Amino acid sequence: MIPFSIQAPWLNNAVARQTVRLLSAVGLSGFMVWLTNLQEPGWAIITSVIVTQNSITDTISKGRDQIVGTLIGAVASIVPITLMMFLRWPLWEAFAIAFIPLAVLVSWKPEARMGVVTLMIATLFPSEGDPYLRPIERVLAILIGVGVSTLVTYVVLHEKARRDAFRNAAETVTQIVAMLQKARSGDTDWVTIQDMNDECAASLRKVQAALEEARREHWKPLEQRDPMLAQLPKEVRQLQMDALVVARAMLRFPHSGATIPPQQVATISAGLLRGFQWVIQRCNDEATARSGDDSRVAAEVISALPAEDETADPIIRFVVGILLTDLKHIISFLGEDDADRP
Structure with missing residues (x-):
């Protein structure tokens, strides 16, 4: 499915884009309920407002909760309607028979809370016509709202x-x-490093969330149509874990009694920084356009990285070696040209 888009500077704003989507959903829902001539058209419009989210993942999740909850409430409302119509039960007693089990269910599964709302509407707010049509129309209205929002x-x-x-x-x-x-500066403590690592983890969760969103954009598996994107979170996560270990080793280094010549430290740091900067630039380039890259460029970047044995300290050599291995892997990975994939 090809998304509809307009090239306008103000549409680069996420709030503006969501506003357009929300207004579109409300307008289309209103048109659909006008065509179907539902007795309570407002519920389709209300549902479209609730369900329309910034992402496909969130919209589908909200829509699923709305549909499941409404179906549960519609089925449950048949009980009090039947009791009142054929056995002449009082309203509140008939309502309580269905409400109490639903309250227990919602306490256990909060995403089913629309069931309680549907039960109340179908039972406590009577309208003209067959009482059994109320829950059915409610389900139809929700289906219209969810369908429009998803579209x-x-x-x-x-x-x-x-x-x-x-x-x-x-x-x-x-x-x-x-x-x-x-x-490396040494002017810090482990708590600060942990806080910085938490920030890295928060950004990494955004990468994973975007990956899940990309999986829903197309029927074809992401691993086939965009293998670079499918593998991206795993590659970055490995770098994050390696960097935390290296940072921990560097913090203990001044207290270990070992020494590394400043020139050696500067050489290793500069080499690693060049590799990281290439990864950052490569990610920014891929965010702009899926253009691919020459693998020879990645090979040159890898060859410019420091050697694993440039330090005599065994612990530093070990952890830096692990970081270098995974840094080389992500550079090689990002250097692959997959721009011709569908």
Whole structure:
């Protein structure tokens, strides 16, 4: 499905895009309920407002909760309606028979809370016509609202999951570099490093969220249509874990009694920084356009990295060696040209 988009500077604002999507969903829902001539058209419009989210993932999740809850409430409302129509039960007693089990269910599964709302509407707020049609119309209204919201989220100013994933990956690697530089300065403690690592983890979660969004954008598996994006969170996560270990080793180094010549430290740091900067730039480039890259460029970047045995300290050599291995892997990975994939 090809998303509808308009090239306008103000549409670069996420709030503006969501506003357009929301207005589109409300307008289309209103048109659909006018065509179907529902007795209570407002519920389709209300549902479209609730369900329309910034991302496909959130919209589908909200829509699923609305549909499941409404179906549960519609089925449950048949009980009090039947009791009142054929057995002449009082309203509140008949309502309580269905409400109490639903209250227990909602306490256990809060996402089913729309069931209680549907039960109340169908039972406590009577309308003209057959009472059994009320829950059915309620379900139809919800289905219209959810369907319209899902369609709008897919096709109207659709968010670019790939762009967001690579931008957040670049931000994560930038934070990794900052953490390593902070640890190298020695003017910090482990708590500060942990806080910086938490920031890296938060950015990495955004990469993963964008990846999940990208999986829902197309029927074809992401691993086939964009293997670079599918592998991206795993590669960046490995760098994050390696960097935390290296930072921990650097913090203990001044207290270990071992020494490394300053020139050696500067050489290793400069080499690693060049590699990280290339990864950051590469992620930013992929966020702009899926252009691919020459693998020879990646090979040149890898060859410029420091050697694993440039330090005599065994612990530093070991942890830096691990970081170098994974840094080389992500450079090689990002150097692959997959721009011709569908």
